[in-house]
Amino acid sequence: MIRILLVEDDENLGFLVQDNLENEGYTVQLCADGLTGLQVFAQQTFDLCILDVMLPVLDGFTLAEEIRKKNAFIPFIFLTAKAQPDDRIHGLRLGADDYLTKPFRLEELNLRLKAILKRTTQSTAKPSPKTTIAFGKSQLDYPNLLLWVQDKKQQLTQKEADVLRMLCLELNTIVKRELILKTIWEDNGYFVARSMDVFISKLRKYLRPDSSLRISTIHGVGYKLEELTTVAG
Incomplete structure (x- = not known):
């Protein structure tokens, strides 16, 4: 069972994404601010994180940096209303696996998640013989x-x-x-x-x-x- 940490302060969007992903078979923990998201991440085990950038208390970029200190390899996706290239590049420099600009289609999020999980699980399960x-x-x-x-x-x-x-x-x-x-x-x-x-x-x-x-x-x-x-x- 794939466990996903979703940190999104928009209550309606958070509910829609959580409901959609749970219907796809994922287990989703939803948090409404960055600090709560960091605390939950420290207490539980997750396979992937979906982080809004404009979060209260602790913004998404800072949250990602703190998550990376605890787990350097967990994949994550940024969700944001910001469309400026500099914001995208900053997120990618933090090691983001993907970046979706709001509004986005839930189908697109599902496909991107599947691609990331396919790549990361294959990398773990099927290492090259030349190690x-x-x-x-x-x-x-x-x-x-x-x-x-x-x-x-x-x-x-x-x-x-x-x-x-x-x-x-x-x-x-x-x-x-x-x-x-x-x-x-x-x-x-x-x-x-x-x-x-x-x-x-x-x-x-x-x-x-x-x-x-x-x-x-x-x-x-x-x-x-x-x-x-x-x-x-």
């Missing part, structure tokens, strides 16, 4: 979402690990943007593509101490993880 990948002076421990760079450990999110694994398995080869988007996000829309750019920037930052590696942008095509030197062993 630890060595590249440059670094290693990716994919099942545990760990990146080792110069003996320094970096905990990754599921999407960060997914993107890096794709690049590693095609080392020194261009991986097309469309392939990454369709494989990991199952979507190639504008805002999802911008989200991928954020993830690439994070991976570049993590790999910066390893001078033998570089993630190159091939404009209009995709990305390439390159080994710049031959590494012994």
